[in-house]
Every structure is written in C-alpha cells, then in structure tokens.
Amino acid sequence: MDQDYERRLLRQINHQNVPEGQLTKSGYAPVSVKSGDRFIPTRAGSNWSINFHYANENCWSPNQNQRSKDASADTGKDAVAYAALLRNELLGAGIETVPDPHTDDRRQAILSQDTHSLFRYTIHTKRVPFDSGNEISPYSLSPLSNKSHKLLRSPRKPARKISKIPFKVLDAPELQDDFYLNLVDWSAGNLLSVGLGACVYLWSACTSQVTRLCDLSVDGDSVTSVCWNERGSLVAVGTHKGFVQIWDAAGGRKLTSLEGHSARVGALAWNGEQLSSGSRDRVILQRDVRTPPPMERKLQGHRQEVCGLKWSPDHQHLASGGNDNKLLVWNSSSLQPVQQYSEHLAAVKAIAWSPHQHGLLASGGGTADRCLRFWNTLTGQALQSTDTGSQVCNLAWSKHANELVSTHGYSQNQILVWKYPSLTQVAKLTGHSYRVLYLAVSPDGEAIVTGAGDETLRFWNVFSKTRCTKESKSVLNLFTRIR
Numbered sequence: 001m002d003q004d005y006e007r008r009l010l011r012q013i014n015h016q017n018v019p020e021g022q023l024t025k026s027g028y029a030p031v032s033v034k035s036g037d038r039f040i041p042t043r044a045g046s047n048w049s050i051n052f053h054y055a056n057e058n059c060w061s062p063n064q065n066q067r068s069k070d071a072s073a074d075t076g077k078d079a080v081a082y083a084a085l086l087r088n089e090l091l092g093a094g095i096e097t098v099p100d101p102h103t104d105d106r107r108q109a110i111l112s113q114d115t116h117s118l119f120r121y122t123i124h125t126k127r128v129p130f131d132s133g134n135e136i137s138p139y140s141l142s143p144l145s146n147k148s149h150k151l152l153r154s155p156r157k158p159a160r161k162i163s164k165i166p167f168k169v170l171d172a173p174e175l176q177d178d179f180y181l182n183l184v185d186w187s188a189g190n191l192l193s194v195g196l197g198a199c200v201y202l203w204s205a206c207t208s209q210v211t212r213l214c215d216l217s218v219d220g221d222s223v224t225s226v227c228w229n230e231r232g233s234l235v236a237v238g239t240h241k242g243f244v245q246i247w248d249a250a251g252g253r254k255l256t257s258l259e260g261h262s263a264r265v266g267a268l269a270w271n272g273e274q275l276s277s278g279s280r281d282r283v284i285l286q287r288d289v290r291t292p293p294p295m296e297r298k299l300q301g302h303r304q305e306v307c308g309l310k311w312s313p314d315h316q317h318l319a320s321g322g323n324d325n326k327l328l329v330w331n332s333s334s335l336q337p338v339q340q341y342s343e344h345l346a347a348v349k350a351i352a353w354s355p356h357q358h359g360l361l362a363s364g365g366g367t368a369d370r371c372l373r374f375w376n377t378l379t380g381q382a383l384q385s386t387d388t389g390s391q392v393c394n395l396a397w398s399k400h401a402n403e404l405v406s407t408h409g410y411s412q413n414q415i416l417v418w419k420y421p422s423l424t425q426v427a428k429l430t431g432h433s434y435r436v437l438y439l440a441v442s443p444d445g446e447a448i449v450t451g452a453g454d455e456t457l458r459f460w461n462v463f464s465k466t467r468c469t470k471e472s473k474s475v476l477n478l479f480t481r482i483r
Contacts, residue, residue: 081151088148096150162417162427166458167447170203172196177434177453179349179366179393179409180266180280180307180323182225184438184451188232191249192440192449194457195223200237202249205442213237213247214254227268229275232443234289236275238265244277246289258293260285269309269318271332276318278306284320284330301328301337308351312361317377319361321348327363329377339380345369352395354420356402364392367410372418386423388416393437398463399445405462407450409435415450417462431458 080098087093142149174197175183183195192203198217203210216222216239225238234255237245242261247254263280270276276286284299284306301320308321317338318330327348329339346366354360359378365371370390374383391409398404402420413436415429438451446465451457 084151085144085148088145088151094147096147097154098151160426160464162429162462163460164427164429166431166460168459170457170459172451172455172457175438175451175453175455175457177437179347179391179435179437180305182227182267182438183223184440184449184457185226185228185235186440186442186449187228187235187249188230188443189249190443191228191232192457193226193228193235193249194451195226195237198222200226200235200247211252213249213252214245224264224266225268227270229270230272236268236270236277238268238277240264242279242281244268244275244287246275256289256293258285258287260287260293260296263305266305266307267309267320269311271311271315271318276309276311278309278320278322280305282306282322284309284318286318297335299330299335299337301330301340302326307347307349308363310351310353312353312377313355314358319351319353319363319377321351321363323347325365325369327351327361327375329361339377341373341375341382343373343382343385344371346391350392350395350406352397352404354397354402354404355399356397362395362397362404364388364395364406367391372406372423374420384421384423390414391435393435394439396439396441396448399441400463400465403463405439405448407436407439409437413452415448415460415462427462429460429462432456 084093084095084098088095144152172194175194176197181195185193186205187193190205192205193213194201194203198221199215200213200223201210202213213235214237219241221243222240223237224240225236227236228234229236233249235247235249237247239245242259242263242265244258244261244265245254246256246258258275258277261277261279261281261283265277265279267278268275273290274286274288276284278284282300282302282304284302286297286299287293288295299320302322302324303326304323306320306322308319310319311317312319316332318332320328320330322328325342325344325346325348327341327344328337329341330336331338341363344363344365346369348363348365350362350364352362354362359376360383361375361377363373363375365373370388370392371385372388372392372395373385375381376383388406388408390412392406393409394407396405403426404418404420406416406418408414408416413430413432413434415436417426417429418424419426432450432452432454434453436450436452440449441463442448444465446463447459447461448463449457449459
C-alpha cells in the first residue's frame with residue numbers, strides 16, 4: 001500500500017477515534033494491533049436482517065412463500081405454547097391448554113387468566129396429595145408445575161385450512177338475480193335442483209349428468225322456488241303464478257299441482273309429508289301432499305312478501321321471514337305466531353335452525369340491516385348479533401361442527417364461515433361478481449354450492465366431517481341436544 005495513502009487513512013481514523021489531546025506530534029496515534037489496516041464504516045442502522053428477509057421472500061417462488069408462511073404459523077403456535085408455559089411458571093397463571101393463535105379471542109383468553117405479582121414470595125406449607133390422574137409424581141425431577149405438565153400434554157389441534165377457490169364451477173344461464181327467490185336445493189340423494197327461467201334442471205353430483213325435470217314455458221309461467229323433501233325423492237316447484245307443483249324426480253313426472261296462492265311462491269319448506277309455501281300474497285299455506293288439495297292450514301302474520309321458511313330439526317316449529325322485517329315462529333298446531341322478533345331493519349330471508357342446540361335460531365337481515373342475529377326460541381330471548389357489513393342472503397349450519405356459513409350481497413358479494421358462539425370468522429370466500437343469493441349444503445355436510453346473478457354455480461369445501469366432541473359453552477347448553 002502507498003505510504004502517503006496509508007498515512008492519510010490512519011490520520012482520518014485517529015481523528016475520529018482518539019480523544020483530543022492524545023495525538024502525537026506526527027499528527028496520528030500509533031496503530032494498535034486490534035484496529036487492522038482497513039476502514040469499515042458503521043452499519044448499525046441498516047437493519048440488514050430485515051432487508052435481506054424481504055429480499056429473499058420476494059425472490060422466492062409462490063410455493064416457497066407458502067411453505068414459509070406455514071412454517072411461520074407453526075412457529076407462532078410454538079411461541080404461544082412457550083408464552084403460556086412461562087406464565088404458568090413465573091406468574092402462576094394455571095393455563096392447562098394451549099390457546100389457538102388464529103382466533104381473535106386468544107388474547108382475551110390469556111388476559112382473563114388470574115395474574116399474580118412477579119415478586120410475591122409464598123411458602124406452601126401443605127403438600128397436595130398425589131393423584132396419578134391429575135398430579136405429577138412427587139419423585140419427579142422435573143422443575144415444571146402440574147399445570148405446565150398438563151399444558152405440555154394437551155393435544156394440539158391441527159390448523160384449519162379452507163380452500164379459497166371453488167373446486168367446481170358450473171354455468172347456470174338465466175339464473176335470476178332476485179333476492180326473494182330460492183332457486184337452488186341439494187337433495188339427500190346427491191341431486192342438485194336448479195330453477196333456470198321457466199325450467200328446472202337436475203344435476204347429479206355423482207355422475208355430473210344433467211336432466212331437465214320440467215318446462216313451464218308452455219303455461220306461460222316461470223320457476224320461483226325449488227325444495228327437496230327429506231328423503232330426496234320429491235321436489236316441490238313454486239311458480240310465478242302462485243302454483244306449487246310436486247314432481248317425482250326418479251320418474252320425471254308431475255304428481256300434483258296445488259293452488260291457493262294469488263302471487264308468486266318464493267319460499268318452500270318440507271316437514272315430513274307436509275309442505276309449507278310462502279308467497280308474495282303474504283300468506284303461508286301448509287298442506288299434506290297425501291290428502292286432497294282442500295285440506296290446508298293458512299298462516300297469516302306477515303304484512304309483506306314471505307321470502308324465508310325453515311322447519312326446526314324436531315319438526316315442531318316453523319320460522320318465517322318476510323319483507324316486513326319480521327321473523328315469526330309458528331308451532332305445528334296454532335294459526336297464530338307463538339313468537340315475533342322485530343329487531344331486523346330489512347327483509348329477513350336468511351333463516352337457519354341449529355342442528356346442535358335445541359331452540360337456537362339464526363337469522364340475517366337485508367341491505368339496510370346487514371346483521372346476523374341469534375335467538376333462543378325456548379325462552380324468546382335475543383342472544384347475540386354481529387354486523388356483517390353487507391346484505392345477508394342465506395344461512396346454513398354445519399351438520400358436524402358448531403359453525404355456520406352465510407352468503408352476502410350488497411356490497412361485498414362474499415361467503416363467510418363463522419364459529420359459534422364466539423362469532424369469529426373462520427374463512428372469507430370471494431369469486432361471485434353478483435349477489436350470492438342461493439345456497440345449499442351437500443348431503444354429507446362437507447361442501448356447499450352457491451349461486452348468483454352472474455349465472456354461475458360454485459362448489460366450495462368449507463365444513464369438516466369430524467364431529468366436535470367438546471361442548472361449546474352457551475346459554476342453550478341447559479337444554480337437550482338434538483342428534
């Protein structure tokens with residue numbers, strides 16, 4: 001190295017590092033062995049680890065990014081378990097199970113634990129008797145407490161993954177964009193019935209074969225609702241002129257045509273051999289398909305069009321929703337509603353009875369309301385409500401877990417999966433470009449199909465087949481559970 005260049009370089013270093021008054025006569029201090037002969041500028045504020053992390057992440061492929069996200073999710077679970085373990089040992093929190101890091105109420109669960117002062121000193125004078133089922137052995141050399149051992153032995157739930165894209169998409173030309181209609185239903189025999197214009201088509205989920213069941217154009221009529229009976233052998237078809245036709249799906253023939261309504265029939269619901277129909281004429285008719293047509297019960301309680309009908313799992317109560325913002329509950333014998341709920345601020349089309357808790361009813365309001373509300377129909381009490389941010393078009397409960405799915409219209413056109421009773425969102429699915437007006441659940445309870453005015457049917461896997469063994473804590477746990 002050039003001596004003049006070395007002298008200037010060392011002078012610059014010594015002027016920066018040596019205090020004033022300690023320079024030699026030559027202008028620079030003697031070189032120490034530790035300083036070396038190279039000048040390296042400080043990089044303390046550069047955050048190289050963060051910058052390199054972002055650079056590498058941007059350069060990775062999508063598969064590598066997904067693997068890194070999964071790894072970070074696993075790391076997050078380990079961090080939650082470790083934090084719970086520290087709280088047990090340092091603060092005596094008494095946590096026995098690992099909180100779920102993906103739920104919003106994880107922080108609430110941790111904060112709700114009893115906390116003690118970090119510097120509290122106590123002497124335990126009484127030894128807890130040993131119990132092989134609950135306590136650790138008194139001869140154990142482990143420094144961890146009994147609660148921490150339970151925490152470490154607690155099973156870890158696998159991460160719930162719901163695909164954000166449908167596994168099948170079908171074209172549905174002439175599928176109407178009308179909030180008050182119900183044009184899609186899935187039978188127990190794995191047949192999907194769809195009302196398209198004046199025709200009803202059947203699509204087999206086993207063979208993907210499509211057959212046309214009926215064509216109402218010869219009568220100048222159109223389809224406004226379809227509904228399968230519980231066995232999946234008969235399908236009821238509501239029409240724009242107010243007729244209700246009963247069709248044998250296997251034979252492809254019409255069994256009967258029921259009159260009685262003076263306007264379109266937008267809602268249908270089977271209860272064994274009885275069929276309930278709701279119309280724009282504000283009347284609900286209940287008829288037994290085995291008896292002559294004059295045998296009917298007329299239920300009058302709504303002041304505007306009836307757009308939602310659902311029978312309870314025990315076949316004792318009928319819930320009806322109308323364009324008058326009312327949710328009514330009828331029993332199987334009375335001609336007057338036994339309960340009336342008026343909290344919704346818009347039309348109530350989305351109605352669903354819980355298959356897990358007796359008397360639990362969920363409902364959703366239209367554009368001016370946007371709320372999911374839950375009711376205890378055994379006591380007539382309102383339980384919970386949440387604002388979804390958009391028009392609620394349909395609701396359906398999972399058959400296996402305490403979850404439900406809701407479909408939405410204005411303005412987000414999305415599909416949401418909820419946990420009950422925490423009402424935390426499990427998944428948000430998008431894909432429809434119009435309001436998601438139609439919803440049906442597969443016979444195995446795992447998949448759903450949604451329909452919209454974009455003239456497509458989309459199939460999603462949203463529910464798990466495994467039944468929850470742990471009972472959720474709710475007000476309705478005081479009552480019997482329906483299997």
